[in-house]
Amino acid sequence: AQTVTQSQPEMSVQEAETVTLSCTYDTSESDYYLFWYKQPPSRQMILVIRQEAYKQQNATENRFSVNFQKAAKSFSLKISDSQLGDAAMYFCAYRTADTGTASKLTFGTGTRLQVTL
């Protein structure tokens, strides 16, 4: 079974600074997807960024980028120019590429990000 580990329960960053959230995972599969989701106080899970395991290039979405190290099974999220609206719980998630289980995500325990002035 796959597992996802987030070792940082809480992180803090000053506005306009850069912060990196860590995630490691364990799987025996070679084809899979990795995600970072944001859950603000509204409780809705919002997709931040997605990485396909077979793609060498790290995914980027505006101020958000990932460092995907497949051999090390590491998937960190870097938030640049942090904004107050970035404050939320961030979850790392794994999904096999098996099309029969495309909606079955395995989540980490989350990292609460605080953004200070």
Next chain:
Amino acid sequence: KAGVTQTPRYLIKTRGQQVTLSCSPISGHRSVSWYQQTPGQGLQFLFEYFSETQRNKGNFPGRFSGRQFSNSRSEMNVSTLELGDSALYLCASSLAWGRRNEKLFFGSGTQLSVL
């Protein structure tokens, strides 16, 4: 386009009762999945429905069940509620099922408290 709508937002029940939660997917989406979120166990997959058929099931007891209607709306039911069922129940929808590149869109959840 409206997002995933879950009703009710909050629910309080007592042990032994049963509860039904509702999820309306994004218009045009035909697949619905459910997740349970608790402080202790985190986010766990419950089940997934597509074309009114359960396609996947997580590791939950039979007290947890669901169904999907012809308009793709889904309900989940928990019978004989236990204190440990207190959780945020999240619903997610996607366009179809069985596609490699499927994207999930989540609702804001139903917060269930069992007293």
